[in-house]
Amino acid sequence: MCGAAVNPGVAQIKVAFSIEKETSAFRQSVAAAAANDKAIAEFYHDSDYAPIWMGQGQEARRSALLAALSDAGVHGLPVARYDVAELIAAAKAARTEGDRGRLDVRMTRALLDYARDVQTGALVPGKVVNEIKLEVPVRDRRANLEAFAASDPVAFLKSLPPRTQAYAQLMRTKFELEQRSDWGPQVAAKSLKPGATGPAVLQLRDRLVALNYLPRSVTASYDAAIQKAVQAFQTDMGLEANGVANAATIKQLNIGPQERLKSVIVAMERERWMNIDRGPRHIWVNLTDFTARIVDHGRVTFTTRSVIGALNADRQSPEFSDTMEYLVINPTWNIPRSITTKEYLPMMQRNPNAVGHLNVVDNRGRVVPRSAINFASYSARTFPYSMKQPPSSSNALGLVKFMFPNVYNIYLHDTPSKSLFNREVRAFSHGCIRLSDPFDFAYALLAAQTDDPVGLFQSYLKSGRETNVSLEVPVPVHLVYYTAYPSASGRMEYRRDVYGRDAAIFRALTDAGVVLGAHQG
Known part of the structure; x- marks a missing residue:
C-alpha cells in the first residue's frame, strides 16, 4: 500500500480540538472586547458567547445594521460616530476567530449607540443648555440588545425612531429642504403694504410662490392674493397675521432653506428627547410659540396665549415635563x-x-x-x-394658578398685566407661564370631572378664600421649545429662537458630526 490507513478516531479528535480551539479564541476575544461594557458583557455571557453578527446565516443582520448606520444622516444623526467604513474594512480584513470576536462586539456597540441616538437623541440636553431639565427616556441597553436578537433585524431597526406624526413630518421636511439650493432672490425692502408695486413686490410674489403660499402668478402689484398669502405665512411664523409685509415678516421670508434645515434637524433631536407617552390628555406649552394648549387624544382642544420667562439668563423658563395635580383659586x-x-x-x-x-x-x-x-x-x-x-385681583398671580409641583418652582397662572398678551414676543416673566385666558383654561380642565365647571370654579372664586381644587385625573404638562413643528394641517410652522437654545443645540450636533444636506441657501 502507498500509505497507512488513517485512524477515524484520531481524525475526529483533531477536528474537535480544532473547533474547540477556534471557539475558545472567539470567546476569549469577545470577553476581552466586551469587558468594559456591563450590558454587552452580560448578554454574551448569558448566551454562551454565541456570535450575534459573525456566525453563519447572519448576513441579514450585518446588512441591516450597516444600511441603518449608513442612513443615519436621514435622521439628522452624526453618521461618522458609527464608523461604518471601519466596520466594513474590519469585516473584510478579519482572518482569525479573535478578529471575528472583536468585530462582533464592535458591531454590537454600534447597534446600541445607534439605537440610543435614534430613540432618545444623540446629545444629553442638559449638558448643552442648562435650562433644559428634561428627563430623557434612555432605553435599557440590555433590553434593546435582547429585542434585536429576537426580532427581524430590518423591522427592529425601523421601529427605533419616534413614531409620532410630527417626527415623520420633520423627516419629510428635512428631505424637501435638502433638495433646495435657495428660494430665489430675497425681498429687498424694509416693509411692503397692499397696493405697492415695483421690483420688491415681484420678489415678494416669487418668494411666496417658492414657499408654496401662492400659486404661480404674473401679478406685479401687492394684490389681495398676495395679501392672503402673506397672512398665511405670518400665521405659520407666529407673527401678527395682518397681511402687511412688515420688517418682521420680511425677515422671516428672507430666511433660506439652510437655516430652516437647521431648525428642523434640532426639532428632530428634540422629538427624540420627547420620545415618551405624553398622555392621552396633556398640556403642551411651546415656549417659542407663546401658547399653552390642551391636547386630547392628539387633537388640540384649547389654546391660550402665554407670557414666558424674560430673556435674561436667570429668568428664562426651563424645559421639563411634570404632572398638573391641582388648581389654586384666589392664590397667595x-x-x-x-x-x-x-x-x-x-x-x-x-x-x-x-x-x-x-x-x-x-x-x-x-x-x-x-x-x-x-x-x-x-x-x-x-x-x-x-x-x-395676599389674594386679590391685583395679585401678581391673578386669581388662579395651576400647580404641577416641581423643584424649579414653575407653574401656570393668571396675571393682572393683560396688555402684555398683545405683544408678538411675550418674554417678560420671572420664569413662570402666564395665561391670557386662565378662567377658560380652568373650565376646560375641570370639565373632565364636573358637569358645571364654570359654576364650580366661580363658587370658589367668589368666596375670596384661597382654595385648592384637585384634578381627579392629573394631567401631564410638557414645557417644550420647538422652533420648527408641523401644524395640525401638516404644514411646517417656524418660530424665533428667542433664548438662543436651538443655535446652541445645532452647534453641539455639528460638533458631534451632524452634517447638513448638500444644498445651501
Missing part, C-alpha cells in the same frame, strides 16, 4: 427668595414702605410691620424674612 403669592432679596430688599433699604402691597413675614408666618425692621442692617444672605402678597 409666596414670593421666591431670589426676587425678595435681589429686587425688593434693595427697594426697601432705600424706602421701607416700598412695595407696600406686599407683606413681610417672619419664619412663623406672622406679618411683621415695616417700622419694626431695619432693612439696612441685612444683606441678601442674612435677610431673615419672606414676603407674600
Whole structure:
C-alpha cells in the first residue's frame, strides 16, 4: 500500500480540538472586547458567547445594521460616530476567530449607540443648555440588545425612531429642504403694504410662490392674493397675521432653506428627547410659540396665549415635563427668595414702605410691620424674612394658578398685566407661564370631572378664600421649545429662537458630526 490507513478516531479528535480551539479564541476575544461594557458583557455571557453578527446565516443582520448606520444622516444623526467604513474594512480584513470576536462586539456597540441616538437623541440636553431639565427616556441597553436578537433585524431597526406624526413630518421636511439650493432672490425692502408695486413686490410674489403660499402668478402689484398669502405665512411664523409685509415678516421670508434645515434637524433631536407617552390628555406649552394648549387624544382642544420667562439668563423658563395635580383659586403669592432679596430688599433699604402691597413675614408666618425692621442692617444672605402678597385681583398671580409641583418652582397662572398678551414676543416673566385666558383654561380642565365647571370654579372664586381644587385625573404638562413643528394641517410652522437654545443645540450636533444636506441657501 502507498500509505497507512488513517485512524477515524484520531481524525475526529483533531477536528474537535480544532473547533474547540477556534471557539475558545472567539470567546476569549469577545470577553476581552466586551469587558468594559456591563450590558454587552452580560448578554454574551448569558448566551454562551454565541456570535450575534459573525456566525453563519447572519448576513441579514450585518446588512441591516450597516444600511441603518449608513442612513443615519436621514435622521439628522452624526453618521461618522458609527464608523461604518471601519466596520466594513474590519469585516473584510478579519482572518482569525479573535478578529471575528472583536468585530462582533464592535458591531454590537454600534447597534446600541445607534439605537440610543435614534430613540432618545444623540446629545444629553442638559449638558448643552442648562435650562433644559428634561428627563430623557434612555432605553435599557440590555433590553434593546435582547429585542434585536429576537426580532427581524430590518423591522427592529425601523421601529427605533419616534413614531409620532410630527417626527415623520420633520423627516419629510428635512428631505424637501435638502433638495433646495435657495428660494430665489430675497425681498429687498424694509416693509411692503397692499397696493405697492415695483421690483420688491415681484420678489415678494416669487418668494411666496417658492414657499408654496401662492400659486404661480404674473401679478406685479401687492394684490389681495398676495395679501392672503402673506397672512398665511405670518400665521405659520407666529407673527401678527395682518397681511402687511412688515420688517418682521420680511425677515422671516428672507430666511433660506439652510437655516430652516437647521431648525428642523434640532426639532428632530428634540422629538427624540420627547420620545415618551405624553398622555392621552396633556398640556403642551411651546415656549417659542407663546401658547399653552390642551391636547386630547392628539387633537388640540384649547389654546391660550402665554407670557414666558424674560430673556435674561436667570429668568428664562426651563424645559421639563411634570404632572398638573391641582388648581389654586384666589392664590397667595409666596414670593421666591431670589426676587425678595435681589429686587425688593434693595427697594426697601432705600424706602421701607416700598412695595407696600406686599407683606413681610417672619419664619412663623406672622406679618411683621415695616417700622419694626431695619432693612439696612441685612444683606441678601442674612435677610431673615419672606414676603407674600395676599389674594386679590391685583395679585401678581391673578386669581388662579395651576400647580404641577416641581423643584424649579414653575407653574401656570393668571396675571393682572393683560396688555402684555398683545405683544408678538411675550418674554417678560420671572420664569413662570402666564395665561391670557386662565378662567377658560380652568373650565376646560375641570370639565373632565364636573358637569358645571364654570359654576364650580366661580363658587370658589367668589368666596375670596384661597382654595385648592384637585384634578381627579392629573394631567401631564410638557414645557417644550420647538422652533420648527408641523401644524395640525401638516404644514411646517417656524418660530424665533428667542433664548438662543436651538443655535446652541445645532452647534453641539455639528460638533458631534451632524452634517447638513448638500444644498445651501
